[in-house]
Amino acid sequence: MASALEVGSRFIASTMHEVRTPLQTIIGTLELLEETPLNKEQIEYIRQIEFSSNALLGLANDVLDFSKMNSDNFELEIQPFDVIELTERVVDLITVESFNRGLEVITNIDYDIPRSIMGDPFRIQQILLNLVKNASKYTDKGFIYVRLSMRKGGNALLFEVVDSGVGVPEDKKDFIFDDYYQVESISTRKAGGTGLGLPIAKKLVDFMKGRIGVLQNPSGGSNFWFTLPLERSCMNQLIAKKMNLPLNMKVLVVDDSILALKSTRLKLNYFGISAVDVASSCDDALEKLESSCNSNAPYAIVFIDLIMQGVDGWRVASEIKKRFNKNDMRLYLMVPEGQLKKEGRMKMLDWFNGYIYKPIKYKQLEELLLNYADSNFAQNAENSNVKESGADSLTENKVNSVLAEQIGNGMNVLVAEDQPINRLLLETFVKKYGAKVFSAENGQIVVDIIKQHPEIDLVFMDIFMPVKTGMDATIELRNGGYKGIIVACTANNDEADFKEYKKIGMNDIIVKPFKKVTIKECLAKWNSVLNVPNSKDMLSLMLLEKKSSDMWDIEDFMDTTEHNREFAISLMDEYIVQMNQLIENLKNELSKKDLDFSKIELYTHTMKGSSASVSAVRFAELGRRMNNAAKQRNLVELEEARINFEIDFITLVNIIENWKNSI
Ligand code: ADP
Numbered sequence: 001m002a003s004a005l006e007v008g009s010r011f012i013a014s015t016m017h018e019v020r021t022p023l024q025t026i027i028g029t030l031e032l033l034e035e036t037p038l039n040k041e042q043i044e045y046i047r048q049i050e051f052s053s054n055a056l057l058g059l060a061n062d063v064l065d066f067s068k069m070n071s072d073n074f075e076l077e078i079q080p081f082d083v084i085e086l087t088e089r090v091v092d093l094i095t096v097e098s099f100n101r102g103l104e105v106i107t108n109i110d111y112d113i114p115r116s117i118m119g120d121p122f123r124i125q126q127i128l129l130n131l132v133k134n135a136s137k138y139t140d141k142g143f144i145y146v147r148l149s150m151r152k153g154g155n156a157l158l159f160e161v162v163d164s165g166v167g168v169p170e171d172k173k174d175f176i177f178d179d180y181y182q183v184e185s186i187s188t189r190k191a192g193g194t195g196l197g198l199p200i201a202k203k204l205v206d207f208m209k210g211r212i213g214v215l216q217n218p219s220g221g222s223n224f225w226f227t228l229p230l231e232r233s234c235m236n237q238l239i240a241k242k243m244n245l246p247l248n249m250k251v252l253v254v255d256d257s258i259l260a261l262k263s264t265r266l267k268l269n270y271f272g273i274s275a276v277d278v279a280s281s282c283d284d285a286l287e288k289l290e291s292s293c294n295s296n297a298p299y300a301i302v303f304i305d306l307i308m309q310g311v312d313g314w315r316v317a318s319e320i321k322k323r324f325n326k327n328d329m330r331l332y333l334m335v336p337e338g339q340l341k342k343e344g345r346m347k348m349l350d351w352f353n354g355y356i357y358k359p360i361k362y363k364q365l366e367e368l369l370l371n372y373a374d375s376n377f378a379q380n381a382e383n384s385n386v387k388e389s390g391a392d393s394l395t396e397n398k399v400n401s402v403l404a405e406q407i408g409n410g411m412n413v414l415v416a417e418d419q420p421i422n423r424l425l426l427e428t429f430v431k432k433y434g435a436k437v438f439s440a441e442n443g444q445i446v447v448d449i450i451k452q453h454p455e456i457d458l459v460f461m462d463i464f465m466p467v468k469t470g471m472d473a474t475i476e477l478r479n480g481g482y483k484g485i486i487v488a489c490t491a492n493n494d495e496a497d498f499k500e501y502k503k504i505g506m507n508d509i510i511v512k513p514f515k516k517v518t519i520k521e522c523l524a525k526w527n528s529v530l531n532v533p534n535s536k537d538m539l540s541l542m543l544l545e546k547k548s549s550d551m552w553d554i555e556d557f558m559d560t561t562e563h564n565r566e567f568a569i570s571l572m573d574e575y576i577v578q579m580n581q582l583i584e585n586l587k588n589e590l591s592k593k594d595l596d597f598s599k600i601e602l603y604t605h606t607m608k609g610s611s612a613s614v615s616a617v618r619f620a621e622l623g624r625r626m627n628n629a630a631k632q633r634n635l636v637e638l639e640e641a642r643i644n645f646e647i648d649f650i651t652l653v654n655i656i657e658n659w660k661n662s663i
Contacts, residue, residue, distance in 0.1 A: 013067040016060045021491075023057045028513025032425070062196040066179075069203045076207055079539065081121040083157065084109055085528040087148050088361045090128045092337070094136045094144070095359065099307075099336035103136070104143040107359040108263045111270040113150055113157065118231040121525060123204050127212075130197040131161040131224045139165030139221065145259055146359075156210070156227045164221040173214055177202045201226070244373045250275040250297060254285040254316055255305040255334065260358070264303060264334075267360055271369055282311040282319060289324055299329055301372065305358070306335040317351040330372065334358050407524040408435030412455055416440040416470065417462040417489065422514065426460055426489075429519040443468030447476050450484075457530055458485040458523075461506070463492075471504060478505035479650045483536040485526045489514075503550070507539065550618055551652050554659065557615040572656050575614050582607050583646055586626075590642070600630045600638075607645070618648060 030050050038046070068074055087109060095105050128146075135144045142164025151158045168176055179199045205212040205226050212226035251273050253264045261278040268276045277292075277299075279285035285302070292298050302320065306313035317331055333340075333348055333355035340348065340355065348355055354371075356364055413435040417423040423439060430437050438456060440446045442465045450456055459477075461470040468476075474486055488501040491512040498509050508526070510518050530536070561568040586603045589596060608623025622645040629638035 013064055016064045016067075020057065020060045020064070023053055023060065024511065024515070025513055027053050027057065028515060031516055062200065065200055066196050066203075069200065069207075074207075076120040076123060078118055078120065080116045080118055080529060081525075082115050082528045082531060083117050083119075083121075083124070084111065084113060084115065084148070084362055085531075086121055086125055087128065087146065087159070088359075089524055089528075090125055090132060091146050091359060092361075093129060094132050095336060095357075096338040098136050098144060099339060099358075102141060103139060104257050104260060105336070105359050106143060106145045106257065106259045106263050108145065108147040108149075108259075108266060109362070110149045111267070111362060113148065114230075117157075119208065119228065121529075123208070124228070125525075127201045127204050127226060128159055128161070130201045131159075131226075134197065134224070135161050135163035135165065135222075138167075139163040142221065143257065143259060150230065151227060155230055157230050158225060158227050160223060160225045162217055162221065162223045164217070164219060167217060167220055167222045168214055170216070176214065177212070245272060245369065246300065248275060248297075249273055249300045250277070250292065252277050252279060252285065252288055252292075252299045252302045254279045254282075254302065254308075254313075256280050256308040256310075257305075260305070264360060267362075267365055271365065273369075281308070282316045285316060286319060286323065289320060293324060301330045301332060303332050303334050303356075304352075306333055306339060314351065321351065330354075332356055332368065334360070407520060407527060408433035409527075411435040411457050411523065411527055411530070412438070412453065413523075414438040414440060414446065414449060414453075414456045414459045416443070416446045416459060416465065416473070418442060418465045419462075422462075422512070426514055426519065429514065429516055430460075430523070433520060433523050435523065442466050443470055443473030443476075446470075446473045447480075450477055450482055451480075454482070456484055457536075458487065458526055460487050460489050460510070463488055463490045463501075471501070474501075474504050474506055475647055479647075479654070483539065485530070485539070487522060487526075551616065551648060552655060553615040553617050560613075560615065569660055571614060572660075575610060575616070576653055576656065578610060579607065579619075579649060583649065586642060587646075590639070597630055597633065601627060604630050604638075616652065619645060619652070622648075 027050065030046055030053070034043075034046060088107065091105060091107055098105050132144065132146060144164075145160075145162040147158075147160040147162070149158050149160075150156070177198050179196065202212050205228070208228050210226055210228040213224075215223040215225065217223040251268055253261055253268075253276060255261045255264065255278070258280065261280065265276045265278060277288055279288050285304075289299065289302075304313045304316050308316075313333055313335075317333070320331065330353040331351065333352045335355050335358060337357045354368065356368055408430060411434075413430050415423055415426045415430060415437060416439070417426060418441050420441075423441065427437050427439055435458075438449055438453065440449055443461075444467045446459065446461065447468070450459070461474060463470040465473075470488065477486070485508065486506045487508040487510055488498075488506045489510055489512060490497065490501075501509060508522065510522055529539070558568060561571060582603050586600065586607075589599055589603070604623055604626040608620055608627050611617075611619035611623050622641045625641040626638055626645070629635075629641060
């Protein structure tokens with residue numbers, strides 16, 4: 001019998017499910033409402049409803065997550081992903097809001113970490129996001145500093161989130177990872193929350209065999225950290241693109257935050273630029289520029305922070321332009337996202353060659369330096385100075401590419417949805433994020449489009465569609481060898497259904513109504529996976545492995561055949577022939593007007609027995625179900641099990657073929 005506690009938590013979980021669905025509808029509808037013409041007052045009211053709905057949704061999600069983690073069937077995903085990109089993306093989620101409140105957000109990421117590691121990116125994101133959100137919540141002024149590095153001789157990752165906020169009192173440190181615990185203070189009450197964020201983070205870190213804790217931050221504030229064992233994926237490692245940067249190139253970074261200066265310098269060092277000087281004020285910068293010109297070793301690039309105490313980035317740039325009229329020295333503005341409005345952009349073009357968002361991200365810096373290297377190379381080749389107009393058009397390109405926040409860039413996405421409004425909404429979001437969009441209104445069209453465009457990377461697959469359902473289309477695509485990402489789109493929140501979707505080869509699930517941020521996160525997540533070389537092969541192999549262990553217990557079979565390769569192969573060949581024959585016989589028999597149940601019982605009995613003897617567990621079970629159904633004359637059950645047998649058998653044959661090639 002279930003304990004009172006279990007019953008209680010099951011009750012809470014199902015109530016939260018019920019709360020979540022209407023809330024999601026409210027939020028989805030608000031997003032639609034926002035796209036219509038509204039006045040300022042109405043927009044403000046919408047923001048308030050949105051804020052409260054999101055807070056409630058956060059609470060429901062926390063409670064649900066928490067009870068899920070306490071249940072037996074909680075599982076982590078394992079897939080290759082780019083941990084650097086993930087960390088930068090998570091930090092991005094709090095950057096705009098934090099900079100708007102005057103906080104400095106700094107990242108310090110060891111770019112030597114392998115780009116492709118194995119783990120559960122969604123859950124790692126959840127842990128890190130919780131810590132950075134807390135850092136932002138409990139910090140009024142100063143900074144949030146996120147560091148990612150390798151530990152223990154490269155066998156573990158260390159994430160650190162340091163802030164200059166209220167800090168956690170020494171005597172409370174031992175409790176904050178306890179369920180529902182909140183340090184009772186004005187700032188906690190002001191910030192709201194459930195007291196579940198840290199316990200969830202701790203549970204997840206424990207699941208991943210890592211450690212989590214909090215340290216005293218000498219300058220006030222807190223220092224949360226967690227470690228995770230580092231599991232490299234077997235995929236190729238990405239190496240920084242080769243750049244034709246000039247030898248002995250000198251760079252100056254101007255910023256009033258020491259932490260930010262250090263972080264930018266490290267990032268530049270990684271790209272092979274070792275001569276990086278730093279200046280923490282306008283005067284300091286001008287002095288360094290003066291002496292570099294005098295010593296005839298001028299700076300190739302100067303990065304200038306926009307927001308500095310005293311003299312801001314604009315002034316620094318204008319002073320530099322006034323005193324050092326040098327066309328070959330490039331100035332880049334470092335600016336927090338959202339701080340440079342349209343006018344700012346125009347102004348920026350007068351003073352700077354481009355700009356880059358703070359905290360600086362790997363990809364953007366790489367792109368900026370590649371552009372610099374290319375234009376510098378071209379300039380040298382022509383052995384002449386680039387004319388102003390030429391420099392302008394280059395600048396234009398650079399600005400565009402450096403700024404591109406198109407997280408779906410380079411992706412081909414198919415939107416499969418029968419409801420026209422939902423389809424349009426999804427297509428609009430996907431296009432907005434820079435992906436190329438195909439669309440289909442039923443499962444059959446999906447299959448046809450993929451046949452013509454196997455390059456499609458990701459399918460948003462509605463489950464209930466006419467002609468052919470999303471599940472049938474997925475089965476057909478996977479049996480046909482399609483290796484792209486398939487994301488189930490469903491209004492249903494049922495965990496059991498999710499498992500079923502994954503079983504047939506879907507990679508991910510999003511719940512309707514569609515939220516812009518969900519689509520964004522989904523695209524970002526899968527784009528970072530797809531950026532890793534060979535990831536599609538790897539993912540499909542993993543799907544197959546997962547599926548194959550459900551279908552066929554190879555180890556058990558090899559034990560039975562005493563690891564005699566020839567014998568094992570001949571047995572499986574014979575099994576395939578026999579099953580194909582029986583599948584055919586059974587189908588024929590069931591299509592007759594007068595059914596001969598003795599034959600049906602015999603066929604299904606043999607299907608059960610033969611499958612069991614070669615350890616094809618799933619087929620032995622389906623055979624048993626068919627056989628029982630035949631005995632009870634239950635044709636509905638018989639037909640359902642027969643269809644499953646027939647469909648899964650195609651996959652099993654694929655698995656057997658792979659196995660034959662590998663042993
Ligand atoms: P909550 O939803 O209340 O933020 P958490 O489990 O995430 O729940 O955190 C538990 C408590 O730990 C918070 O109520 C807060 O008092 C304290 N805390 C967490 N992070 C920080 C931080 N960065 N600075 C100060 N206090 C923190």
